[in-house]
Amino acid sequence: MLSPRVLVLAGGLSHEREVSLRSGRRVADALRDAGCQVTVSDVDEQLIHTLRAGHVDVVWPLLHGASGEDGSVRDVLELLGVPYVGSVPQACRVAWDKPVAKGMVREAGLLTPDSVALPHGVFRELGASRVLAAMVDRLGLPLMVKPARGGSALGASVVRTAEALPRAMVDCFAYGDVALVERYVSGVEVAVSVIDTGDGARTLPPVEIEPDGGIYDYDARYTAGATEFFCPARLTAESLALVQRVALTAHAAFGLRHLSRTDLIVDEEGRAWFLEVNVAPGLTETSLLPQSSEAAGLQASELYRRLVEAALEPAAA
Amino acid sequence: MERASGSRLDRWIDAYAARTRGMTASEIRALFAVASRPEVVSLAGGMPYLSALPLDVVGEALARLVATRGEVALQYGSGQGDPDLRERILDVMAPQRVVAHPDDVVVTTGSQQALDLVTRIFVDPGDVVIAEAPSYVGALGVFRAYQASVVHVPMDDDGLQPEALTDTLLALRREGRRVKLLYTVPNHHNPAGVTLSAARRPEIMEIARRFGVLVLEDDPYGLLGFDGDPHPALRSLDADGVIYLGSFSKTFAPGFRVGWAVAPHAVRERLVLASEASILCPSAFSQLAVSTYLQTHDWKHQVGVFRDLYRERRDAMLQGLEDMIPGSHWTHPHGGFYVWLTLPPGLDAKAMLPRAVTHRVAYVPGTAFFADDQGQSQLRLSYCYPTPERIREGVRRLAGVMEAELEVLSTFGPGLSGAHDGSPPSRPRVQFPGPDLT
Numbered sequence: 106m107l108s109p110r111v112l113v114l115a116g117g118l119s120h121e122r123e124v125s126l127r128s129g130r131r132v133a134d135a136l137r138d139a140g141c142q143v144t145v146s147d148v149d150e151q152l153i154h155t156l157r158a159g160h161v162d163v164v165w166p167l168l169h170g171a172s173g174e175d176g177s178v179r180d181v182l183e184l185l186g187v188p189y190v191g192s193v194p195q196a197c198r199v200a201w202d203k204p205v206a207k208g209m210v211r212e213a214g215l216l217t218p219d220s221v222a223l224p225h226g227v228f229r230e231l232g233a234s235r236v237l238a239a240m241v242d243r244l245g246l247p248l249m250v251k252p253a254r255g256g257s258a259l260g261a262s263v264v265r266t267a268e269a270l271p272r273a274m275v276d277c278f279a280y281g282d283v284a285l286v287e288r289y290v291s292g293v294e295v296a297v298s299v300i301d302t303g304d305g306a307r308t309l310p311p312v313e314i315e316p317d318g319g320i321y322d323y324d325a326r327y328t329a330g331a332t333e334f335f336c337p338a339r340l341t342a343e344s345l346a347l348v349q350r351v352a353l354t355a356h357a358a359f360g361l362r363h364l365s366r367t368d369l370i371v372d373e374e375g376r377a378w379f380l381e382v383n384v385a386p387g388l389t390e391t392s393l394l395p396q397s398s399e400a401a402g403l404q405a406s407e408l409y410r411r412l413v414e415a416a417l418e419p420a421a422a
Numbered sequence: 423m424e425r426a427s428g429s430r431l432d433r434w435i436d437a438y439a440a441r442t443r444g445m446t447a448s449e450i451r452a453l454f455a456v457a458s459r460p461e462v463v464s465l466a467g468g469m470p471y472l473s474a475l476p477l478d479v480v481g482e483a484l485a486r487l488v489a490t491r492g493e494v495a496l497q498y499g500s501g502q503g504d505p506d507l508r509e510r511i512l513d514v515m516a517p518q519r520v521v522a523h524p525d526d527v528v529v530t531t532g533s534q535q536a537l538d539l540v541t542r543i544f545v546d547p548g549d550v551v552i553a554e555a556p557s558y559v560g561a562l563g564v565f566r567a568y569q570a571s572v573v574h575v576p577m578d579d580d581g582l583q584p585e586a587l588t589d590t591l592l593a594l595r596r597e598g599r600r601v602k603l604l605y606t607v608p609n610h611h612n613p614a615g616v617t618l619s620a621a622r623r624p625e626i627m628e629i630a631r632r633f634g635v636l637v638l639e640d641d642p643y644g645l646l647g648f649d650g651d652p653h654p655a656l657r658s659l660d661a662d663g664v665i666y667l668g669s670f671s672k673t674f675a676p677g678f679r680v681g682w683a684v685a686p687h688a689v690r691e692r693l694v695l696a697s698e699a700s701i702l703c704p705s706a707f708s709q710l711a712v713s714t715y716l717q718t719h720d721w722k723h724q725v726g727v728f729r730d731l732y733r734e735r736r737d738a739m740l741q742g743l744e745d746m747i748p749g750s751h752w753t754h755p756h757g758g759f760y761v762w763l764t765l766p767p768g769l770d771a772k773a774m775l776p777r778a779v780t781h782r783v784a785y786v787p788g789t790a791f792f793a794d795d796q797g798q799s800q801l802r803l804s805y806c807y808p809t810p811e812r813i814r815e816g817v818r819r820l821a822g823v824m825e826a827e828l829e830v831l832s833t834f835g836p837g838l839s840g841a842h843d844g845s846p847p848s849r850p851r852v853q854f855p856g857p858d859l860t
Contacts, residue, residue: 279827324449
């Protein structure tokens with residue numbers, strides 16, 4: 106197709122709306138540079154009408170959080186028979202839910218920090234102090250507390266003392282009903298993007314993340330200059346190969362399509378710990394996948410165009 | 423092993439001025455992005471309800487302006503502002519007994535620019551600016567940009583507390599600190615919704631005189647009182663001790679970005695020079711548009727329309743709060759746009775905001791209105807933009823959010839500390855929420 110008509114879906118009602126809008130603008134610009142006809146749309150009641158009107162060849166759902174990553178918008182695209190960039194709904198549903206995803210990668214033979222995911226109601230029924238004490242006994246300190254679903258580190262915090270845990274839980278439950286409490290693994294924070302433009306999944310160079318404040322929180326993620334990135338990551342060749350293997354294993358284990366980004370930690374012993382996989386990785390100016398792509402000598406416009414073409418390919422799965 | 427050098431995605435990262443530290447992406451600001459969705463009842467924004475303007479009449483007047491006076495309207499203008507507009511501004515200030523000569527008026531790009539100019543010409547890094555607790559977020563942003571040290575003074579239902587002001591000034595004097603400005607929003611305060619009582623006004627001015635502190639009176643809401651005539655402006659009590667700031671953003675339209683400062687003669691000269699150095703001149707088109715509006719439209723009637731509309735919305739907000747919000751207390755504004763609500767013990771407005779956004783209601787957490795760590799248990803609710811029905815629905819949602827948050831809080835026990843030890847290094851508290859939220 107000479108000039109595919111792409112509808113970039115950005116915005117949505119999630120906490121990550123701002124990030125999604127930023128990703129959407131970047132991808133739309135890059136696709137225009139690559140000769141695509143691009144419109145950017147929010148998710149609203151006009152969307153189905155727009156899609157049914159038949160002026161769209163392919164949709165790129167760049168929605169972060171909730172309906173964007175839990176597969177539900179993609180379910181609707183499937184219903185309407187509209188090709189789209191990214192993973193199928195069922196794969197999204199599994200990958201989006203961090204506790205489920207962790208269970209799955211463990212079955213696939215990967216390391217992931219010990220954790221427990223509990224809804225607020227359990228703390229209420231069993232007594233929060235007892236449950237929290239059991240968590241600290243079992244997982245030790247420090248701990249990572251984060252919403253079981255959601256991204257951009259919203260609601261996430263590192264907890265170093267038992268006294269600080271209740272406040273972290275309250276902050277986390279403001280973002281969702283289930284909290285994932287995970288043993289905190291210190292080491293090198295790495296993100297590995299996987300792309301598949303129809304010729305098999307392959308990794309882009311791993312990015313090492315070194316935020317100024319030590320914590321890769323929302324501000325550190327989306328303020329240019331607040332974090333130092335190294336691409337490829339400053340790891341041994343062996344570790345680089347390992348983290349790439351982990352990302353490919355995760356991509357395959359979830360049955361992901363076109364693109365994903367796996368976040369992990371490499372500890373002092375060189376072990377790679379899977380943290381989460383993103384089915385709609387951020388594509389903003391400070392995001393990780395575009396940095397990897399550039400380091401691989403791949404122009405964003407070229408890469409995104411190839412992903413669009415892969416989505417249009419009937420055999421793509 | 424080959425080691426790549428790091429990238430910060432901003433090649434100028436080491437070049438920024440020290441005063442820009444803390445200008446970062448913010449989680450709170452990101453959450454406000456959701457407030458623009460129609461599903462969300464936004465009680466966050468301080469946007470005037472422009473649908474109440476006769477937009478067709480304004481449109482025709484603008485077309486006529488360009489057709490008949492385009493060569494002036496689209497040209498550079500005077501640094502001090504259009505003389506005709508300055509003359510008309512005197513009429514606008516008359517109800518508050520501000521008596522001035524047109525030469526005393528400096529037109530600015532919104533009163534926000536006037537805040538910037540005043541701070542620029544008076545405040546050196548480390549100088550103290552006294553501000554109410556809480557204070558207007560846009561002013562705090564300016565003070566911070568000039569590296570002022572903001573010291574808050576508490577208010578009650580009658581506005582700034584004179585005794586507390588005296589105590590603060592005495593303490594600062596003892597510490598040998600240099601106080602440059604007393605910044606105050608005396609009428610229908612943003613965000614507190616209170617008004618400085620008529621009785622206190624001379625008292626505040628007397629204290630300012632005694633301590634030799636220049637008063638910066640910011641008055642965008644003065645004409646938007648719901649009950650009777652406005653109080654006399656502080657400027658009317660001491661023309662030489664007050665810089666008065668006015669704005670058309672709330673009584674006409676913020677899109678024109680037209681505000682003004684009325685200052686003592688010598689100060690005015692410096693303001694004009696500073697403004698010319700900054701922007702050459704305010705927009706001639708905007709000034710002539712406002713001037714035409716004031717000349718051809720019954721603007722006083724229009725202000726009355728706004729007053730009636732906002733009064734109805736204020737009533738809806740207060741009734742909704744009365745009916746649905748337990749365990750909290752809030753201010754009862756007699757004008758302006760805002761209610762200031764104090765949450766039940768333990769609730770943290772900033773921490774609760776994500777839950778509110780999930781439940782499709784937005785507000786501004788109280789911490790935005792302080793230069794220090796205050797305001798965690800408070801929030802600002804705006805009633806200016808949503809309809810009364812939507813306001814009620816917003817309050818209903820807020821009640822649900824508070825209930826859910828209280829339940830989580832009760833689960834994890836009282837006495838939770840504000841921040842946990844693993845939280846990122848603390849950043850400056852003033853985070854400008856964005857122009858539509860001021």
